[in-house]
Amino acid sequence: MKKTLALLLTLVLILGLLAGCGSSGSSPAPASSETPAASEPPASPAAPETPAASEAPAASESPAAPAESETPAASESPAAPSEEPEPAGVNTVILKEADDKMINTYTLLAVNPDAPFVDADGNPVSDVAVNTAGAEALIDWFLSAEGKKLAADYGQAEYGDSLFYLLDGAPVYEGEITPATDETGTIRLSTTTSVNDSGLLGALLPVFESEYGYKVEIQSAGTGKAIAAAKYGNADLILVHSKSQEETFVADGFATVLPGFESERLSFLYNYFVLCGPADDPAGVKDCASVLDAFAAIADGKYPFISRGDGSGTHTKELSLWPEALGITAEADSFADYTDWYVSANAGMGSCLVMAEQMGAYILTDKATFLTFQANNGVM
Amino acid sequence: MQTALQKAIELILSGDRELANILLVTARTCVSSSLISLLIGVPIGIWLGTGRFRGRQALVVIFRTLMGMPPVVCGLLMYMLFSGVGPFRRFKLLFTVTIMIIAQVVLITPLVIANLETYVSSVADTVRETARGLGFGRWKTLLLLSNECIYPIFSTYLLAFARSIAEVGAVSMVGGAIAWKTNVMTTAIMLYTNRGDFTLGIALGIILIAISLLVNIAVTVMQRRLSR
Numbered sequence: 001m002k003k004t005l006a007l008l009l010t011l012v013l014i015l016g017l018l019a020g021c022g023s024s025g026s027s028p029a030p031a032s033s034e035t036p037a038a039s040e041p042p043a044s045p046a047a048p049e050t051p052a053a054s055e056a057p058a059a060s061e062s063p064a065a066p067a068e069s070e071t072p073a074a075s076e077s078p079a080a081p082s083e084e085p086e087p088a089g090v091n092t093v094i095l096k097e098a099d100d101k102m103i104n105t106y107t108l109l110a111v112n113p114d115a116p117f118v119d120a121d122g123n124p125v126s127d128v129a130v131n132t133a134g135a136e137a138l139i140d141w142f143l144s145a146e147g148k149k150l151a152a153d154y155g156q157a158e159y160g161d162s163l164f165y166l167l168d169g170a171p172v173y174e175g176e177i178t179p180a181t182d183e184t185g186t187i188r189l190s191t192t193t194s195v196n197d198s199g200l201l202g203a204l205l206p207v208f209e210s211e212y213g214y215k216v217e218i219q220s221a222g223t224g225k226a227i228a229a230a231k232y233g234n235a236d237l238i239l240v241h242s243k244s245q246e247e248t249f250v251a252d253g254f255a256t257v258l259p260g261f262e263s264e265r266l267s268f269l270y271n272y273f274v275l276c277g278p279a280d281d282p283a284g285v286k287d288c289a290s291v292l293d294a295f296a297a298i299a300d301g302k303y304p305f306i307s308r309g310d311g312s313g314t315h316t317k318e319l320s321l322w323p324e325a326l327g328i329t330a331e332a333d334s335f336a337d338y339t340d341w342y343v344s345a346n347a348g349m350g351s352c353l354v355m356a357e358q359m360g361a362y363i364l365t366d367k368a369t370f371l372t373f374q375a376n377n378g379v380m
Numbered sequence: 381m382q383t384a385l386q387k388a389i390e391l392i393l394s395g396d397r398e399l400a401n402i403l404l405v406t407a408r409t410c411v412s413s414s415l416i417s418l419l420i421g422v423p424i425g426i427w428l429g430t431g432r433f434r435g436r437q438a439l440v441v442i443f444r445t446l447m448g449m450p451p452v453v454c455g456l457l458m459y460m461l462f463s464g465v466g467p468f469r470r471f472k473l474l475f476t477v478t479i480m481i482i483a484q485v486v487l488i489t490p491l492v493i494a495n496l497e498t499y500v501s502s503v504a505d506t507v508r509e510t511a512r513g514l515g516f517g518r519w520k521t522l523l524l525l526s527n528e529c530i531y532p533i534f535s536t537y538l539l540a541f542a543r544s545i546a547e548v549g550a551v552s553m554v555g556g557a558i559a560w561k562t563n564v565m566t567t568a569i570m571l572y573t574n575r576g577d578f579t580l581g582i583a584l585g586i587i588l589i590a591i592s593l594l595v596n597i598a599v600t601v602m603q604r605r606l607s608r
Contacts, residue, residue, distance in 0.1 A: 350576030
């Protein structure tokens with residue numbers, strides 16, 4: 001009796017293992033199918049990228065003042081991507097960009113040490129440790145001539161195009177930057193994935209750290225989570241890109257006005273969200289007059305669309321672009337009827353891009369992450 | 381897969397400083413958390429396995445239930461407790477290796493307890509009878525029992541280590557996956573996956589399993605030697 005039981009158990013285990021191997025064996029397949037492309041050094045995608053360099057001056061001139069009046073920029077840029085030869089391996093291309101509706105502004109906010117913090121049960125908490133001096137130094141540096149120049153130049157060498165542009169009329173800091181002391185040495189920066197995944201912070205922060213002796217700890221998550229971390233007293237400053245969420249954050253009293261600045265929200269960088277999709281563009285997005293029409297066309301034809309679905313800045317922006325009649329919001333109920341084409345991925349930008357590439361779907365992404373994705377031949 | 385394997389080997393050979401740091405943090409976290417939970421869990425497991433008192437079964441059931449605690453829930457709990465607004469804020473532990481170890485100990489200890497309790501309760505009666513036959517006192521009986529337990533303790537340690545090195549939910553929650561500080565193998569794999577770099581993710585996965593293999597070989601050899 002015992003022997004048969006043992007035998008049965010072993011059989012079940014072996015079967016389970018086999019089943020497990022079978023399913024896990026199929027999942028890495030997409031990765032391995034990409035191997036020929038991945039084994040090539042990124043030198044080859046860099047070459048087709050060069051036409052973008054010639055377009056760069058135009059792009060960086062026209063959006064200099066990203067005001068509503070900037071319609072010519074919108075009409076000239078959508079044509080540009082079509083000239084761009086497609087790098088091998090990536091079928092997802094930029095279909096719509098530089099639309100006024102798609103400006104993506106990055107904002108710095110220092111956390112107010114005397115904010116109305118509450119614990120998980122809603123009881124007020126007063127002695128939350130926030131390193132305001134450190135946050136101030138980092139923000140001062142970001143807004144100094146040096147920080148701005150480094151940020152604006154980032155990406156030129158690698159992608160032939162700046163990934164971020166300086167906002168016209170961004171706040172300026174010209175004073176001294178306080179070096180680190182023992183108490184202010186560690187700065188907790190809570191930020192959105194795009195500035196970290198695109199490599200911007202990795203390029204900028206070491207300069208700041210070595211110059212002023214600070215140590216910056218970056219937690220990168222979607223804007224929603226980045227703001228939540230600050231509300232729980234786990235960040236000294238945030239760098240995010242969702243105006244509505246930032247305004248709520250300020251209105252709730254969680255941000256502070258730093259000496260020498262006029263507002264809590266210090267917007268200084270911007271780039272564009274871009275609408276990407278399969279190169280053959282079945283929804284005809286390229287010919288749409290505006291990005292709103294493009295989103296309407298996708299919804300009309302029920303073409304697959306990947307949504308971040310994670311409360312990030314990109315997600316918030318995407319939600320604002322759908323035709324109002326659809327009623328798509330962050331709530332799962334709101335798109336329950338559209339699941340045949342609307343995919344709420346709840347994942348980072350990179351994973352979503354890979355998903356869009358695999359499914360031939362449309363996707364809204366920040367341009368910086370897309371260029372990184374493209375330069376790496378779709379595997380990043 | 382082949383590229384991933386190549387990349388894994390390249391990564392190791394290149395002596396990448398960030399990888400070295402990630403490995404170091406991973407080792408610190410896993411070894412500490414698995415050893416601490418062993419230190420806490422083994423005595424409790426033996427006590428539960430041999431004890432005859434009211435509520436013993438209830439305790440066993442509780443620990444068995446805690447084995448199924450989702451890591452991310454454990455992480456969330458620790459995050460709330462040690463947050464800037466949480467009750468333990470003055471320890472300033474959030475986003476440190478220490479809090480990662482604490483979270484993993486909370487996660488793994490029930491596993492050690494339940495696992496050991498199962499074994500001990502199955503041999504306790506035999507050991508007791510043998511000890512009575514040999515005329516052993518309480519203390520000697522406990523020694524005899526502990527001697528019997530050496531083999532399962534090693535397997536339990538491996539279980540704890542495996543859970544700890546493979547775990548991502550809790551450490552990413554309380555550690556924040558901060559580069560050069562709290563980024564471990566699993567959170568690094570998550571980061572690369574989120575960026576869409578699947579190949580590098582798999583490469584790190586291969587390295588992780590290789591380390592796991594080495595530890596398992598070492599512990600198994602020790603187990604054979606010591607319990608012979």
